[in-house]
Amino acid sequence: MKAILEKLANPGFDLEQVRSDFAYLEQDRPIIYLDNAATTQRPNQVxxxxxxxxxxxxxxxxxxxxxxxxxxxxxxxxxxxxxxxxxxxxxxxxxxxxxxxxxxxxxxxxxxxxxxxxxxxxxxxxxxxxxxxxxxxxxxxxxxxxxxxxxxxxxxxxxxxxxxxxxxxxxxxxxxxxxxxxxxxxxxxxxxxxxxxxxxxxxxxxxxxxxxxxxxxxxxxxxxxxxxxxxxxxxxxxxxxxxxxxxxxxxxxxxxxxxxxxxxxxxxxxxxxxxxxxxxxxxxxxxxxxxxxxxxxxxxxDIGLEKIAAYETALADYCLAKLEELPYIEIYHPKQGARGPAIAFNVKDAHPHDVATILDYHGVAIRAGHHCTQPLHRYLGLNSTNRASLAFYNTKEEIDLFIEALKDVKDVMQIDI
Ligand SMILES: Cc1ncc(COP(=O)(O)O)c(C=O)c1O
CATH class of the missing domain: 3.40.640.10 (Type I PLP-dependent aspartate aminotransferase-like (Major domain))
Incomplete structure (x- = not known):
């Protein structure tokens, strides 16, 4: 965890500058956008x-x-x-x-x-x-x-x-x-x-x-x-x-x-x-x-894909570690080998759409459903999942707020685990 936190504190690029390029972050109600696998946001330059x-x-x-x-x-x-x-x-x-x-x-x-x-x-x-x-x-x-x-x-x-x-x-x-x-x-x-x-x-x-x-x-x-x-x-x-x-x-x-x-x-x-x-x-x-x-x-x-990959890997590892601390979360993500920053999970005893709706109330955008992979879900014996997908403009603080919002899901859905 020490190495992860160090990487997140020193991404190797100017994260603050990067975030200032994305207008969606300027809006009054801060959006924690963790649906990047569906579509990313666009910087002003584009x-x-x-x-x-x-x-x-x-x-x-x-x-x-x-x-x-x-x-x-x-x-x-x-x-x-x-x-x-x-x-x-x-x-x-x-x-x-x-x-x-x-x-x-x-x-x-x-x-x-x-x-x-x-x-x-x-x-x-x-x-x-x-x-x-x-x-x-x-x-x-x-x-x-x-x-x-x-x-x-x-x-x-x-x-x-x-x-x-x-x-x-x-x-x-x-x-x-x-x-x-x-x-x-x-x-x-x-x-x-x-x-x-x-x-x-x-x-x-x-x-x-x-x-x-x-x-x-x-x-x-x-x-x-x-x-x-x-x-x-x-x-x-x-x-x-x-x-x-x-x-x-x-x-x-x-x-x-x-x-x-x-x-x-x-x-x-x-x-x-x-x-x-x-x-x-x-x-x-x-x-x-x-x-x-x-x-x-x-x-x-301009940022450098190597820097982006290293930062996103650290952010995904941090997110996974925090999710693993919650006993009511089931994670579907490899433990070994190369992995991208898309993390599928379920909150036990809660429907993914309910989870996504409660998170949205907290300003956290994730995806719920089969993510255009019905055969994969059937193969895994699942009806649907939630998915948090990260990008290099996401931050550790956003992941912390996402995890806090998941704790609220447990309370709202009265999950007794
Ligand atoms: C792995 C993968 N392949 C293909 C697609 C299709 O992309 P598009 O909807 O832009 O055609 C997606 C979209 O989510 C995807 O995740």
Missing amino acids: IERMAHYYRYENGNPLRGAHCLGAAATEAMLASRIKVAQFIGSKSEREIIFTRNASESLNLIAYAWGLNNLQAGDQILITHMEHHSNFVNWQFVAQKTGAELSFIELTDDYQLDMQDYRNKISERTKIVAFTAASNVLGTMPDAAAIIRIAKEYNALTVVDAAQFVPHVKINVRELDCDFLAFSGHKMLGPMGIGVLYGKAKILEDMTPFLYGGEMIEYVEDYESTFAQLPYKFEAGTQNVGGMVGLAAAIEYLE
């Missing part, structure tokens, strides 16, 4: 960059011969390069902008899965996937006849690597897994999963929606084939997401959506398609969202 774009640079990208069309095209290119550099991609051609991680994962399912899988093939996913990396593969399995299989979890909420080795085979064509569970916080060994998949020539899909905001990623070192994430979970705006794909694989794929600016030539009965990345970006792009995402990346990089 909001101001977007406002600047809409005020001074707004045109239709790739379409206008005039200066504002060119400004929008330039803003789009600069944002794409920023994202490519942020995740270590070798070219901005490998960065497809989508609406969110869900759309990115659907794009792979529709444009690769439906065209490359058949009966006898296997799609391997895990029991801790968000519905966005689950229902899309169910759909592909139903349409193609491929078999959908699941890697089991251990008692410590880790991915069971032995079970993975047992299940993967020459039949496995795709391994799709989350790099960080939005419920358990589990961060499986993505590099090992990908290495093993390669032994069988299976493609790998990494759902990094809950990973990218917390830990530095490098897609070239990881050697994944696809990686998906959302802007709004990493300080950026809603409505912008990213699909990274290896250029060679993307080039061989048919488009997902058809229409404006994704074409090369359109004849009456057939068309040819634009080069990467535009082949996958039909219609007018969300340039305001792209510049907001680029500004969010700049903000994270």
